[in-house]
Amino acid sequence: MSQSVASRTTFDPEKLVRAAIHHLPLYTREEAPVEKPARAVRLDWNESPYGPSPRALEALAAVATHNRYPEFDAWALRDAIGRYAGVPANRIVAGAGLDNVLETLMLLLIDHGDRVIISEPTFMVYELLVRGHGGESVNVPLDRDFQLDARGILDAIDDRTKLIMICNPNNPTGNLLSPDAIEQIVANAPCLVAIDEAYAEFAGGSYRDMMDEHPNLAVLRTLSKFAGLAGMRVGYGIFPESLMPYLMRVMPGFCNVSAAASAAAIAALADGEYNRATITRIISDRETLAERLRQIPGVEPLPSATNFLLVRLPVTNAETVVRALASRGVYVRHFGNPAFGIADCLRVSIGTPDDNAIFAEQLEQVLKAKEQAV
Numbered sequence: 001m002s003q004s005v006a007s008r009t010t011f012d013p014e015k016l017v018r019a020a021i022h023h024l025p026l027y028t029r030e031e032a033p034v035e036k037p038a039r040a041v042r043l044d045w046n047e048s049p050y051g052p053s054p055r056a057l058e059a060l061a062a063v064a065t066h067n068r069y070p071e072f073d074a075w076a077l078r079d080a081i082g083r084y085a086g087v088p089a090n091r092i093v094a095g096a097g098l099d100n101v102l103e104t105l106m107l108l109l110i111d112h113g114d115r116v117i118i119s120e121p122t123f124m125v126y127e128l129l130v131r132g133h134g135g136e137s138v139n140v141p142l143d144r145d146f147q148l149d150a151r152g153i154l155d156a157i158d159d160r161t162k163l164i165m166i167c168n169p170n171n172p173t174g175n176l177l178s179p180d181a182i183e184q185i186v187a188n189a190p191c192l193v194a195i196d197e198a199y200a201e202f203a204g205g206s207y208r209d210m211m212d213e214h215p216n217l218a219v220l221r222t223l224s225k226f227a228g229l230a231g232m233r234v235g236y237g238i239f240p241e242s243l244m245p246y247l248m249r250v251m252p253g254f255c256n257v258s259a260a261a262s263a264a265a266i267a268a269l270a271d272g273e274y275n276r277a278t279i280t281r282i283i284s285d286r287e288t289l290a291e292r293l294r295q296i297p298g299v300e301p302l303p304s305a306t307n308f309l310l311v312r313l314p315v316t317n318a319e320t321v322v323r324a325l326a327s328r329g330v331y332v333r334h335f336g337n338p339a340f341g342i343a344d345c346l347r348v349s350i351g352t353p354d355d356n357a358i359f360a361e362q363l364e365q366v367l368k369a370k371e372q373a374v
């Protein structure tokens, strides 16, 4: 075989894979402990500790046509979401989780070198998706109170800026962002502004109504958190009417939502009573946990409008505490980038009262052991 044929037939992933992917960080869970603990308390991904509405489980069990594709444009699902969110179904894009809707949005907007403004610390997936699509994420950090720098964001806009991502309430800090700053940004930005309201049901407010006055606003939501359907993967976006003809071209066939997930989501959205009761319970458990954590010396849970708490610890870097908790079977998250200003914090999802109590107890023990070791 000649040299040129050999090189043509050599499979070279390095050359094959798009340059943008080469240096992309991996989106992972915290490292699992070497020795698997007997019991696992998973408070790391902001899931609901409760199942979805029993009506969703019934609807799921009744799905019989697994050999058939789901409805082509997921109209019944989009219609149910539209009724829930108070917008026409033809303004909704659904997807396999909000992650998938975010991906559709990137496909719609991002050419090589295009820019997206984000405000860190925030949901890491934005940066990964932007960079993965060959775009550039421009960070205008949150201030010391985890509030948006509206002036800084508007000043950072240039002719390559396609999108401003705002996460409200913000993950991982848990706080609501100032409405004045959001309004200032939406009213003055020439690009699309997308507000990620993954946790809005816990905060009790939405920017959906603002879309009536501002043609550059999109609102993104998920059923993973409040509706307890993380495993089903259903998320959606409400978009300006003017973008819909384009979005319809990039929205995945069947919206990437299975018939089973669709049936569960439609039934879950219709059970407002169950959803409200679950949200109330989680909020109440969050405050009980915050109160318990305040009793541990040096521990300060920060105000939260979500189903998780960001908790300051009496350490410079919480990584070892988070690892020690994992070795005891309690999984929480740590965001170690020093620029984020939360390296001394851990993020804990609100679980069942039992799980929350185990977490608090284990945290107290770990911190005590650490203090005794110095």
Ligand SMILES: Cc1ncc(COP(=O)(O)O)c(C=O)c1O
Pocket (backbone or CB within 6 Å): 045, 046, 096, 097, 098, 099, 100, 123, 167, 171, 196, 198, 221, 222, 223, 224, 230, 233, 234, 235
């Ligand atoms: C702010 C934010 N947006 C989006 C998502 C993704 O949600 P989904 O499970 O619908 O993909 C999450 C999940 O943690 C999140 O925290």
